[in-house]
Amino acid sequence: MNDPHATNDSSAGLTQAQLAHALAAATEHLRRIGVTHLPHGDVQAGARWLAQYLPSPAAAESPPPAAAAVPPPAAAAPATPNAAPPIATPPASAAPPAAENTPHKSYPLALPLAERQTQLQQMAAQVAACTRCAELVASRRQTVFGEGSAEARVVFFGEAPGAEEDQQGRPFVGRAGQLLDKMIEACTLRREDVYLLNTLKCRPPNNRNPLPDELDNCRPYFEAQLDVIQPEYIVCLGLFAAQSLLRSKLSVGRLRGRFHDYQGSKVLVTYHPSYLLRNVSAKRFAWQDLQMMMADMGVSP
Ligand code: SF4
Numbered sequence: 677m678n679d680p681h682a683t684n685d686s687s688a689g690l691t692q693a694q695l696a697h698a699l700a701a702a703t704e705h706l707r708r709i710g711v712t713h714l715p716h717g718d719v720q721a722g723a724r725w726l727a728q729y730l731p732s733p734a735a736a737e738s739p740p741p742a743a744a745a746v747p748p749p750a751a752a753a754p755a756t757p758n759a760a761p762p763i764a765t766p767p768a769s770a771a772p773p774a775a776e777n778t779p780h781k782s783y784p785l786a787l788p789l790a791e792r793q794t795q796l797q798q799m800a801a802q803v804a805a806c807t808r809c810a811e812l813v814a815s816r817r818q819t820v821f822g823e824g825s826a827e828a829r830v831v832f833f834g835e836a837p838g839a840e841e842d843q844q845g846r847p848f849v850g851r852a853g854q855l856l857d858k859m860i861e862a863c864t865l866r867r868e869d870v871y872l873l874n875t876l877k878c879r880p881p882n883n884r885n886p887l888p889d890e891l892d893n894c895r896p897y898f899e900a901q902l903d904v905i906q907p908e909y910i911v912c913l914g915l916f917a918a919q920s921l922l923r924s925k926l927s928v929g930r931l932r933g934r935f936h937d938y939q940g941s942k943v944l945v946t947y948h949p950s951y952l953l954r955n956v957s958a959k960r961f962a963w964q965d966l967q968m969m970m971a972d973m974g975v976s977p
Contacts, residue, residue: 781939782939783903783906783940786906787904789826792827792905795904796822796826796901799821799897799900800819800821800822803819803897804818804819804821806819806878806897808893809893809894811881812880812881813878815879815881816879817842817843818845819878820837820841820842820845820847820874820878820879821877821897822871822874822877822901823847823871823872824869824870824871824872825868825869825870825871826871826904826905827905828869828871828905828907829869829870829907829908829973830863830865830870830908830910830973831870831871831872831905831907831910831911831941832848832856832870832871832873832911833874833875833910833911833912833917833921834847834848834872834873834874834875834913834917834948835874835876835886835914835915835916835917835948836874836875836876836879836880836886836916837876837877837878838850838879838883838950839883840853841853841879842878842879847872848949852948853949855949855952856872856913856949859949859962859966862963862966862977863966863969863970863975863977864970864975864976864977871905871907874917875891875895875916875917875920876891877894877897878890878894895920898921902938902939902941906940906941907941908941908973909941909973910938910942910943911944911969912931912943912944912945912946913948913949914928914947914948915928918931921938921943922938922945928945928947931945932945932946932947932961933964933968935972942972944968944969945965946965947961
């Protein structure tokens with residue numbers, strides 16, 4: 677039986693399956709060497725774009741075994757419909773995120789904006805119905821999924837909703853949120869340009885710290901969000917966000933001041949706005965951290 681993906685692309689002389697595989701392999705390679713903004717669009721258009729920069733998929737670093745068998749786009753080759761594995765896809769929007777954490781080395785293939793927005797909406801509906809943490813479910817008014825641009829260049833990643841967030845169902849809307857808005861503006865960004873989310877989607881009672889089990893339970897949700905958004909920068913606000921994302925035991929003071937990596941995103945660690953409200957002297961350190969990111973972004977404050 678013929679592979680339904682093995683249709684010929686007459687302009688490049690490749691099958692659909694070969695193009696799809698070449699695109700997946702080349703995307704993985706480009707991410708590994710630091711290219712973070714890749715084109716959206718159909719597989720064939722993407723493969724042709726990549727062909728300008730990657731003459732042969734065999735040149736990619738450590739490609740999957742079948743990748744070496746994919747000829748360069750300029751060469752007409754016979755169809756090998758069973759040679760190419762399926763192209764990487766983001767988490768299925770219809771299914772809940774996996775219960776156990778299975779970190780990837782890089783994000784899945786980037787999606788067009790409309791598809792990102794759809795997937796985030798579907799995830800938000802799943803989160804709203806989540807009952808994994810019995811104590812939080814019993815005390816929450818509503819879940820706080822996150823909000824902002826689905827193609828944000830910068831994501832701000834916090835700890836957990838507070839009372840005001842629990843009331844409104846939106847992240848960072850209390851006093852700490854107002855300070856975060858100023859921090860975002862200081863980066864010459866607008867709140868609608870970035871994406872805001874937390875490690876936990878439900879407010880811990882009396883604003884207590886998140887428990888390890890709760891962090892584990894909720895982790896698949898923020899991982900799935902980041903898989904969809906694929907930001908260039910992630911700003912971890914406070915200890916729980918930083919330790920959770922980076923799987924680290926180090927303090928904010930030890931983690932800040934340099935970039936870390938999360939699947940190709942540059943991760944910056946700084947103090948949570950609520951901490952800055954209580955410790956005004958730490959604001960200058962947070963400003964230093966944001967300035968470091970802006971310099972890397974090529975943005976002047
Ligand atoms: S904190 Fe996360 S995992 Fe726990 S009940 Fe809320 S949405 Fe579900």
